[in-house]
Amino acid sequence: MIDHIELLRLIENDAKLSLEDIAVRLGASEEEVSKEIKYLEDEKIILGYTTNINWEKQLPEHCIGMIEVRITPIKGKGYDQVANIISQYDKVSACYLMSGGFDLMVIYEDMSLRDIANFVNQKIATQEGVLSTTTHFILKKYKANGIMFDAADKDDRQAIIL
Amino acid sequence: MTDGTSKLSEVVNKVPPSAIRRFFDLANEMKGHVISLSIGEPDFVTPWSIREAGINSLREGYTHYSPNSGYMEAREAICSYIQRRYGVSYSSKEECLITVGGSEGLDLVARALINPGDEVVIVEPCFVAYKATVMFAHGVPVVISTKEENDYKLMPEELEAAITDKTKYIILGYPSNPTGAVMTYDDLKKIKDVLVKYPDITIISDELYCELNYLDSKPSSLIQFPELRDRTVMINGFSKSYAMTGFRIGYSVGPKSIIAAMTKIHQYCIMSAPSTAQFAVIEAASNGDSCIEEMRNEYNHRRRVLLKGLSDAGLKCFTPYGAFYAFPSIEGLGIQSDEFCERFLLEKKVAIVPGKAFGECGEGHVRISYAASIDDIKDAVVRLKEFVEELKNA
Numbered sequence: 001m002i003d004h005i006e007l008l009r010l011i012e013n014d015a016k017l018s019l020e021d022i023a024v025r026l027g028a029s030e031e032e033v034s035k036e037i038k039y040l041e042d043e044k045i046i047l048g049y050t051t052n053i054n055w056e057k058q059l060p061e062h063c064i065g066m067i068e069v070r071i072t073p074i075k076g077k078g079y080d081q082v083a084n085i086i087s088q089y090d091k092v093s094a095c096y097l098m099s100g101g102f103d104l105m106v107i108y109e110d111m112s113l114r115d116i117a118n119f120v121n122q123k124i125a126t127q128e129g130v131l132s133t134t135t136h137f138i139l140k141k142y143k144a145n146g147i148m149f150d151a152a153d154k155d156d157r158q159a160i161i162l
Numbered sequence: 163m164t165d166g167t168s169k170l171s172e173v174v175n176k177v178p179p180s181a182i183r184r185f186f187d188l189a190n191e192m193k194g195h196v197i198s199l200s201i202g203e204p205d206f207v208t209p210w211s212i213r214e215a216g217i218n219s220l221r222e223g224y225t226h227y228s229p230n231s232g233y234m235e236a237r238e239a240i241c242s243y244i245q246r247r248y249g250v251s252y253s254s255k256e257e258c259l260i261t262v263g264g265s266e267g268l269d270l271v272a273r274a275l276i277n278p279g280d281e282v283v284i285v286e287p288c289f290v291a292y293k294a295t296v297m298f299a300h301g302v303p304v305v306i307s308t309k310e311e312n313d314y315k316l317m318p319e320e321l322e323a324a325i326t327d328k329t330k331y332i333i334l335g336y337p338s339n340p341t342g343a344v345m346t347y348d349d350l351k352k353i354k355d356v357l358v359k360y361p362d363i364t365i366i367s368d369e370l371y372c373e374l375n376y377l378d379s380k381p382s383s384l385i386q387f388p389e390l391r392d393r394t395v396m397i398n399g400f401s402k403s404y405a406m407t408g409f410r411i412g413y414s415v416g417p418k419s420i421i422a423a424m425t426k427i428h429q430y431c432i433m434s435a436p437s438t439a440q441f442a443v444i445e446a447a448s449n450g451d452s453c454i455e456e457m458r459n460e461y462n463h464r465r466r467v468l469l470k471g472l473s474d475a476g477l478k479c480f481t482p483y484g485a486f487y488a489f490p491s492i493e494g495l496g497i498q499s500d501e502f503c504e505r506f507l508l509e510k511k512v513a514i515v516p517g518k519a520f521g522e523c524g525e526g527h528v529r530i531s532y533a534a535s536i537d538d539i540k541d542a543v544v545r546l547k548e549f550v551e552e553l554k555n556a
Contacts, residue, residue, distance in 0.1 A: 155534070157198070
């Protein structure tokens, strides 16, 4: 029996692992692994497989805005309607309902600061029910998705008799 | 004599230099081109919260000697860890000593217990320091050679046969370096049944790899038998489980009288274990359980990858359930373990360790460490397969 949490942790760290690799590491057969992954996909526990990309390196102008949005909940629908409308935009990479001083945290990625400013002004601030927005720009990434951006990747252990 | 050895003590001259020193020098010279599966230490960096605790102690100016036995807070954290993981309680005040790595504990125990000529039972293949520390203390090592067909476990009848009226203590090291063997609670119970018949024999249990056990989520030990608890010294440390080898910090727990004798030697020779490392230990022993679990899971994955690779290479290997070593057999290839390792290093650029380094009965085997990245392990076993095939076709 494959432990789902162990399987998920493994592929969360490396989605490129082959079925064979996963099976060997978990001490299971490829068929079992394939069956469990299908189950987790069907249950929407696994939502997709993405790649961690350091976009700043490829596209130096690329930037990310974190937009705090305060909204008036709509009767019967709460915050969901506004959240759904905002989430539909492809360049919105995440949208969360938050506790605290504002309601939605919207993470928006685009080619320049100007693009993000336009998105906030034209698409969010004008949305019915939106009271105010506060936009923060990411200046530098140190760690994202569990990955350190400047991590040393070396093994400098010296041989020793043990 | 012109080489100066005549000036040295007889006992130092009698302890042979490590047979694999030259081999390691060779591997180090070739570093950069060599995959090393030879090193007995984790490749993980110490978990950050533990490093931070050490750094913070420096920032706050804790740069002085600690009490000889170690800071009380560190001893309390250790004793509470042992209570939590083993279910055995020790007095942090009188039954716990913080040492410079587990190795210092081995030396202290030998000097605290041995009178010249006393016998010490050593279970091979084993960590290279057991025999040497006994000899330095003028003891006589009596070797039990465990067998592959018994999964390198110590059998009760083997123990019984090795005991004489000169036996002072026995050293057990499970989970085992170099074999990866573990002894379960039921295995240890059979050993306990022999030992209760010999109440004068002290038991030294080296459990540095206790957390790297892939069979059971909690360690098993002779200290868990109430009949043996007061005549057993457990030598343990943070190097392997917490990836803290460079901190050089370990501990011994055991009966008050022996710990007091060990502390006497320690206070004259060492004074106290490094203070910075002790602050790191407080964090490790108090809050490190989840870190070691993550590392254990990762080692377990690597273990399976290595075993699969060994099987693909056609090498027979009993299934190791502990530490981070496999100990495959190279018998039938017509080559001794040291020549096998030297040629494998020179021809295929992979460093592993000859089994003979861990005792005569380790001949015919090699120790492969899987404390390395999965990519390196996979690459190494492909080269191993090529090498074994070339030997078979030669």
